[in-house]
Amino acid sequence: MSRRVFQQFTGHKSKTFASVLTVANLRSLRRDALFAKQSVGFVPTMGALHEGHLALIRQAAKENDQVYVSIYVNPTQFGKNEDLSSYPRTWPADEIKLQALSNEFSTNSRFGQITAVFMPSTEEMYPSAPPTSEIDGQGSFVTITPLSTRLEGTSRPVFFRGVATVCMKLLNIVQPEKVYFGQKDIQQTFVIKRMVQDFHIDTEVRVGSTVREPDGLAMSSRNVYLGKRRRKVALVLLDSFKEVQQVFARGARQRKYLYNAAMDKLLMVQKQQKALPKHQRALFEVDYLSIADPDTLDELEVVTAEKGAILSGAIKMLPVEDPHEGEDTGLGGGTTTVRLIDNIRLDLLSAKVGYIP
Numbered sequence: 001m002s003r004r005v006f007q008q009f010t011g012h013k014s015k016t017f018a019s020v021l022t023v024a025n026l027r028s029l030r031r032d033a034l035f036a037k038q039s040v041g042f043v044p045t046m047g048a049l050h051e052g053h054l055a056l057i058r059q060a061a062k063e064n065d066q067v068y069v070s071i072y073v074n075p076t077q078f079g080k081n082e083d084l085s086s087y088p089r090t091w092p093a094d095e096i097k098l099q100a101l102s103n104e105f106s107t108n109s110r111f112g113q114i115t116a117v118f119m120p121s122t123e124e125m126y127p128s129a130p131p132t133s134e135i136d137g138q139g140s141f142v143t144i145t146p147l148s149t150r151l152e153g154t155s156r157p158v159f160f161r162g163v164a165t166v167c168m169k170l171l172n173i174v175q176p177e178k179v180y181f182g183q184k185d186i187q188q189t190f191v192i193k194r195m196v197q198d199f200h201i202d203t204e205v206r207v208g209s210t211v212r213e214p215d216g217l218a219m220s221s222r223n224v225y226l227g228k229r230r231r232k233v234a235l236v237l238l239d240s241f242k243e244v245q246q247v248f249a250r251g252a253r254q255r256k257y258l259y260n261a262a263m264d265k266l267l268m269v270q271k272q273q274k275a276l277p278k279h280q281r282a283l284f285e286v287d288y289l290s291i292a293d294p295d296t297l298d299e300l301e302v303v304t305a306e307k308g309a310i311l312s313g314a315i316k317m318l319p320v321e322d323p324h325e326g327e328d329t330g331l332g333g334g335t336t337t338v339r340l341i342d343n344i345r346l347d348l349l350s351a352k353v354g355y356i357p
């Protein structure tokens with residue numbers, strides 16, 4: 001929807017943001033901001049915007065004069081058999097959400113303005129060579145090891161190389177005072193912080209809390225693939241974290257007790273689902289469960305009450321079996337495996353009241 005049509009549709013007088021396609025144009029805007037002594041906060045995304053993204057943009061607008069958002073589905077972070085081609089691309093809906101936010105900010109002097117939405121082409125982002133997703137592919141890459149090789153990196157071996165590479169490019173282009181990432185992708189925040197530190201990038205990394213659906217499921221652009229049946233079972237990962245919170249609140253500190261509390265829950269629900277007829281069940285596989293140091297993301301053998309831990313994991317919701325006529329199987333008809341990640345901060349205070357931080 002064009003901006004004019006949007007205004008007619010909503011009756012709002014919109015504050016305009018520039019949709020920027022090239023590095024040169026983005027840099028020119030950035031120079032204007034610098035000369036005007038306006039601070040810039042930057043929110044990188046892959047689009048298909050939801051409340052998680054909007055919360056990061058709100059945080060950026062509270063802390064900066066100007067907000068730049070990027071929408072770019074970065075090919076190098078997708079493995080060869082991952083969902084690059086089917087990743088949701090929803091620009092008209094994204095534009096409406098950004099415009100609504102922009103209007104909200106323009107009526108409140110405590111908020112900065114969304115100034116630019118950067119939507120580069122792949123030729124613009126990878127100027128000298130076509131991007132590759134091969135593990136041993138050639139190209140100009142940023143690798144942050146060993147952090148990138150564990151947890152998410154085990155299942156997605158090129159993922160963090162792609163993320164670090166594209167974020168390095170984006171940070172070089174935007175040069176924001178602050179850059180915003182979501183806690184939902186916790187390992188990504190560690191990789192980016194390490195990159196910023198090790199390459200002396202002049203920006204502050206800010207991490208926004210995970211935004212959840214009313215029942216607790218972490219919002220994710222990929223949730224649209226789930227459909228009703230898998231959506232119900234998808235909560236099992238968070239439920240397994242709640243089991244860990246309970247045993248931690250009761251005094252368990254050793255990894256094996258904490259780990260087993262989560263795993264028992266996951267295996268129990270898996271068994272229940274397997275026992276159901278094919279047309280009713282939603283099967284899933286556990287990819288990993290991690291209980292890690294909140295400062296380093298190294299796995300912990302013992303979790304102390306003082307320090308706590310980051311509890312994270314990933315499950316794969318397998319394709320919907322025997323869908324019945326008219327069943328809501330989600331975008332893609334239930335044929336795709338949907339990989340879900342989540343994490344919580346495990347600490348005594350929140351464990352005692354079962355709060356999900």
Ligand SMILES: Nc1ncnc2c1ncn2[C@@H]1O[C@H](COP(=O)(O)OP(=O)(O)OP(=O)(O)O)[C@@H](O)[C@H]1O
Pocket residue numbers: 044045046047051052053055056180181182183184185208209210211212218219220221222223
């Ligand atoms: N539920 C959420 N709460 C807070 N931040 C989020 C949430 N979901 C995503 N983000 C953050 O938004 C930024 C852009 O993420 P991205 O565009 O990949 O969306 P996504 O929902 O994570 O999609 P995906 O399905 O690929 O996981 C990242 O910093 C990510 O951590």
Ligand SMILES: CC(C)(CO)[C@@H](O)C(=O)[O-]
Pocket residue numbers: 044045046072074077163166167185188
């Ligand atoms: C940070 C990011 C935009 C890089 O492509 C992506 O990994 C994401 O959306 O989390």
Ligand code: BAL
Pocket residue numbers: 046077185
């Ligand atoms: N939110 C992380 C982007 C990805 O899963 O590819």
